Amino acid sequence: MPTFQYTARDMTGKSVQGSLEAASQREATSLLTGRDLFPTKIAEQASGAGLSIFGKKRKKVKGQVMATFYGQLASLLRSGVPMIRSLTILGEQSSTPVLGEVLAEIRGRVEDGEPIGDTMGRYPGVFSDMAVNMVRAGTEGGFLEDALDRVGVFTELQEDLKGRTVSAMAYPVFLFTIGSVVISALLVFFVPKFDMLFDRLRQKGEMPAMTEALLGFSNFLQGYGWILIVMAIGMIIFFRQQLQTDKGQDLFDKIKLKVPVLGDILMNLSVARFCRVLGTLLANGVPILKSLDISRTATGNRLLSQSIADASENIRSGESL
Incomplete structure (x- = not known):
């Protein structure tokens, strides 16, 4: 508070x-x-x-909870319940303490006259850019209930896709992790026990090149394995810091679209989300330029978002969509 x-x-x-x-x-x-x-x-x-x-940036609420919230808020508003009362009801009945606290703060700011879309934008960890922009457009265009319904559907579909992706990746990641641990343990603790045998083979000139390379790597892990661990931790910290910058996010989004197979899936998903949001806004009478500006945040990719922004400038200059 x-x-x-x-x-x-x-x-x-x-x-x-x-x-x-x-x-x-x-x-x-x-x-x-x-x-x-x-x-x-x-x-x-x-x-x-x-x-x-x-603290607000750190607050997180599960996507499925937010999808339910959007649908409930739309239903209350459509039934004639005022915004302040709707936020009070949902905040008091929320089973998620973080969401209840955020809704209480939002209600206070709305009571002071701040638009609901601007207030939601203060909590990026709870409300996505797409949700905030859709609410802003719905408030200005008089179709807030429809906008909330659409955001709820988008959020639910996104969470469903995320859940299926995580489920599909869980087993391969588990195997990779266990395999890496087992192989590392064998190289560090098990292979050195055969030094005497390998020395005999080496003296006779019968040591295979691959075995020699394996022994060298084993010796390196024993003596300098900690360096690899420190480097790995350093790289993770470095990449996390880079992702906090605009340049790093742009590069990461560009790389995602270049990944074989996965890049095409992400591209199609982003374009589909963009088209759905754009269609909803245009169907409710939002001007084309404002619709493009709002719907480009639905792509979830900074590279595509910038491309749409460039297209908006061309349209503003007189070109057709």
Whole structure:
């Protein structure tokens, strides 16, 4: 919950300063009034905001939970329940504490007049870029319920595909991991026990080249195996840091599309998602340029997103779609 710094005056007119936690500035004002304080200045604490933003980025909610949330919110709004009341109901009934906390904060910001799409954009770990942009378009175009339904369907399909992919990859990854551990253990602990036998073969000139290479690799692992481990950890840390940069993400997305077989699957999936979102927006009367700008975030690939952005510029210049 955000922390607010305040300056207020008490019943005697004395100036009082302090801080308190509240879901919104309006709630902070109400809390101060309840303490017989009359606020003259209330501002979200800078350090607290930084920590709060950092925390929001770290908050994660399962995709299936979010798909259910989008569908429930759409149903409540379609039934005539106001947005504030809908968020309150879903937040109180949520079985996921993180989602309940986020919805409470969103409700407070919406009460203060912030658009629901902008508020959702503050929680990138919970709401995807596609969901945020679809909600923004739905709010502006008057089809928020349909947009939420569509986002729910997209999220559910995406989670289903992710689940099937993980299930298909689990067994090969398990075999690869176990195989690597077993082979490494054999090379480090088992092969050296045959040194005397191998020395005899070497003296007789009967040592096969492949066996000699295997023994050399075994000796290297025994003496310098820790270097390989340190290098592997360093590479993992390096790649993770690179993926946090725009250049690194662009390169990774480009490589994904170049992978044999998998690249074609990812390309088709991205294009299909883009076309579905674009079709939904156009069917609800959203202008073509704004539709392209929103739907390009649905591709999930920065390279394709940039290509669509370039196409938008060409259309803005007068070319046809």
